[in-house]
Amino acid sequence: MPELNLVQAINQALAQEMERDERVVVLGEDVGLNGGVFRVTEGLQAKFGRERVVDTPLAESGIIGASIGLAMADMRPVPEIQFEGFLGPAYDQLVNHAARFRTRTRGAITIPMTVRVPVGGGIHAPELHSDSPEAIYSHSPGLKVLMPSTPYDAKGMLLAAIRDPDPCIFFEPKRVYRSFKEEVPEGDYEVPIGQAKVVSEGDDITVVTWGAPVFQCLAAMDELPDDVSVELIDLRTIYPMDTDTIIESVRKTGRCVVVHEAPRTAGMGAEIATVIQEACFLHLEAPVQRVTGFDTVMPYYKLELDYLPESPRIVQAVRECLAY
Amino acid sequence: MPKKTVYKATIEHLQILNEDGKLDASLAKNTLTDEEVAFLFEQMVIWRHFDEVAFKLQRSGRMGTYPQNKGQEAAALGSGFAAKKGTDFLVPCYRENAALFLHGLAPHMILLHWMGDERGNQIPDNVNCTPISIPIGTQMLHATGIAWAYKIRKEPRCVVTYFGDGATSEGDFHEAMNFASTLEVPCVFFCQNNQWAISVPREVQMASETVAQKALAYGMPGMQVDGNDMFAVFKATRDALDRARKGGGPTFIEAVTYRLADHTTADDAKRYRDVKEVEAWTKKDPIIRHRKFLESKGLWSDKKHAEVEAKAKKIVDEIIKTAEGIEKPSPADIFNYTFAEIPEQLRVQRDTMRTNSLGQDPSQTGLKTEHAHTR
Numbered sequence: 001m002p003e004l005n006l007v008q009a010i011n012q013a014l015a016q017e018m019e020r021d022e023r024v025v026v027l028g029e030d031v032g033l034n035g036g037v038f039r040v041t042e043g044l045q046a047k048f049g050r051e052r053v054v055d056t057p058l059a060e061s062g063i064i065g066a067s068i069g070l071a072m073a074d075m076r077p078v079p080e081i082q083f084e085g086f087l088g089p090a091y092d093q094l095v096n097h098a099a100r101f102r103t104r105t106r107g108a109i110t111i112p113m114t115v116r117v118p119v120g121g122g123i124h125a126p127e128l129h130s131d132s133p134e135a136i137y138s139h140s141p142g143l144k145v146l147m148p149s150t151p152y153d154a155k156g157m158l159l160a161a162i163r164d165p166d167p168c169i170f171f172e173p174k175r176v177y178r179s180f181k182e183e184v185p186e187g188d189y190e191v192p193i194g195q196a197k198v199v200s201e202g203d204d205i206t207v208v209t210w211g212a213p214v215f216q217c218l219a220a221m222d223e224l225p226d227d228v229s230v231e232l233i234d235l236r237t238i239y240p241m242d243t244d245t246i247i248e249s250v251r252k253t254g255r256c257v258v259v260h261e262a263p264r265t266a267g268m269g270a271e272i273a274t275v276i277q278e279a280c281f282l283h284l285e286a287p288v289q290r291v292t293g294f295d296t297v298m299p300y301y302k303l304e305l306d307y308l309p310e311s312p313r314i315v316q317a318v319r320e321c322l323a324y
Numbered sequence: 325m326p327k328k329t330v331y332k333a334t335i336e337h338l339q340i341l342n343e344d345g346k347l348d349a350s351l352a353k354n355t356l357t358d359e360e361v362a363f364l365f366e367q368m369v370i371w372r373h374f375d376e377v378a379f380k381l382q383r384s385g386r387m388g389t390y391p392q393n394k395g396q397e398a399a400a401l402g403s404g405f406a407a408k409k410g411t412d413f414l415v416p417c418y419r420e421n422a423a424l425f426l427h428g429l430a431p432h433m434i435l436l437h438w439m440g441d442e443r444g445n446q447i448p449d450n451v452n453c454t455p456i457s458i459p460i461g462t463q464m465l466h467a468t469g470i471a472w473a474y475k476i477r478k479e480p481r482c483v484v485t486y487f488g489d490g491a492t493s494e495g496d497f498h499e500a501m502n503f504a505s506t507l508e509v510p511c512v513f514f515c516q517n518n519q520w521a522i523s524v525p526r527e528v529q530m531a532s533e534t535v536a537q538k539a540l541a542y543g544m545p546g547m548q549v550d551g552n553d554m555f556a557v558f559k560a561t562r563d564a565l566d567r568a569r570k571g572g573g574p575t576f577i578e579a580v581t582y583r584l585a586d587h588t589t590a591d592d593a594k595r596y597r598d599v600k601e602v603e604a605w606t607k608k609d610p611i612i613r614h615r616k617f618l619e620s621k622g623l624w625s626d627k628k629h630a631e632v633e634a635k636a637k638k639i640v641d642e643i644i645k646t647a648e649g650i651e652k653p654s655p656a657d658i659f660n661y662t663f664a665e666i667p668e669q670l671r672v673q674r675d676t677m678r679t680n681s682l683g684q685d686p687s688q689t690g691l692k693t694e695h696a697h698t699r
Contacts, residue, residue, distance in 0.1 A: 302439065
């Protein structure tokens with residue numbers, strides 16, 4: 001089985017789905033001839049032509065708004081927003097339009113659209129190129145929010161998202177884009193939306209995370225003493241959330257640390273802690289701990305590692321939670 | 325009712341100094357003096373060197389992503405020189421460094437920005453500009469608001485805002501144009517049409533033949549200038565500012581220029597751009613034509629050029645030393661500028677550099693005994 005990195009796995013999923021379903025169109029800024037600024041769409045225009053891999057004008061609201069129209073007319077648009085910081089101009093179209101059409105037309109009009117967005121920090125990028133806005137969109141009913149952390153999951157989840165009848169935001173952690181390769185089946189497979197993955201089983205404490213911090217958590221586990229048994233959960237889909245996997249794990253361990261890059265206040269850690277409190281109250285041995293970005297603007301890169309939930313902070317939090 | 329034409333318009337293109345350094349003397353009247361051209365050309369040479377060194381800093385890992393200004397210096401300098409330093413206000417994108425430096429911004433601050441340090445944006449009170457703007461096409465609305473405030477307060481001040489051809493595709497651009505023209509604010513919309521928005525050429529970006537004609541839809545005067553000609557850029561901008569200062573409202577200037585380098589150091593334009601096109605535009609490099617002009621006037625020579633290049637090297641070396649000599653900011657800076665007064669919960673995050681409750685308040689630990697639960 002060939003080994004692919006995250007970029008290559010997503011590229012392969014796009015190519016295969018475009019091959020399989022001629023309704024799929026890829027559109028966005030620089031996605032055509034240039035193959036996207038991260039090269040995720042590399043070679044697609046040469047293969048499928050300029051009608052299906054489209055360099056759009058530089059207008060995020062336009063990209064999402066027009067994709068909504070394409071979806072209404074039974075196409076399967078896969079728009080790219082170049083960086084998560086540029087979702088701002090598209091917010092209205094995403095949250096007030098894409099997310100609401102099914103509900104406000106009582107199912108008459110639906111928006112099968114998958115918005116691909118590079119996300120997160122840790123790559124020395126300029127301003128507005130390093131944020132983590134997944135909670136904002138998870139808080140917006142009608143959108144599915146995905147964030148795979150591995151090439152295998154990325155391919156399977158992207159195929160599931162494009163085939164999903166509702167609008168999905170597919171966040172791609174930049175820090176993982178080329179960080180490692182793994183075996184990815186060449187054939188067609190889906191990783192279901194809404195299904196978390198237990199990355200490693202353990203009994204003492206549950207760590208819940210998604211995206212690039214999965215690898216900070218793995219690094220933290222290496223730092224912990226051998227007799228500490230951590231159950232690491234990669235949420236993969238932020239909304240709808242696989243609460244069953246979290247609950248089952250925390251009922252077993254009694255302790256939980258949630259790790260995310262986004263700011264703490266009203267972040268997904270708050271939601272997860274509440275779910276645990278509701279479903280695992282009598283199983284808890286310690287308060288649920290959050291290791292997250294601070295409630296500040298994402299700093300420029302000189303300070304980004306002070307902001308991000310790097311492994312030392314995760315190690316400390318796990319130790320404190322275990323000692324409680 | 326017979327058919328009739330209800331609207332007709334044309335777009336003028338102004339060039340005063342051509343590619344060969346030949347000046348149209350009649351159009352050049354009351355524009356730049358020879359001394360001013362010599363001064364601005366020296367600036368052009370210095371900031372071209374700055375730009376090349378900045379590129380190398382990125383390549384050698386001493387700086388993050390950087391967008392080169394190469395080829396667009398005449399547009400920046402001609403327009404920046406037309407605006408009154410200390411009175412008018414610049415609202416830039418990120419490809420007009422030289423204009424900001426003319427208006428007093430310390431050049432090391434631009435490097436500091438690209439070195440991932442917000443202090444590069446900490447514009448001193450006596451410098452009239454906003455920091456460079458990363459997202460595309462958002463700043464023209466801010467420029468409109470600043471100009472509006474000047475109008476409300478009846479101050480004889482104007483704003484010049486910069487953006488690229490791609491930015492005119494954004495909704496915010498159109499909103500800014502409409503606000504500015506209906507409110508008749510003293511703002512000059514200066515579009516650096518450098519032909520490329522990363523990999524997307526102007527003709528794919530828009531179906532309109534010129535960018536300038538977009539102004540007509542907003543009832544705003546719109547014109548095109550040769551952006552590599554400081555005379556034309558200066559004249560167009562100064563005339564627009566004069567009109568704005570007298571209450572004549574905003575103007576749109578499309579400066580036709582070319583991005584001689586990649587979009588940024590993270591880009592590779594060879595993937596999408598014809599080498600021949602770059603070669604053709606290299607011949608139109610503003611450095612070539614302004615040098616030729618000055619030489620024809622006896623104001624420039626190889627010796628003079630070598631002196632200026634040596635001076636540029638010294639100046640830029642000093643700027644880099646300053647930028648690299650600034651120590652990494654304190655992590656507390658992440659928090660200290662979020663609000664005028666730091667909220668309590670944020671203060672706790674700052675003082676502990678932690679977000680988990682037990683890390684923030686160690687006294688919470690060890691309280692388990694009285695409430696022990698079984699699993």
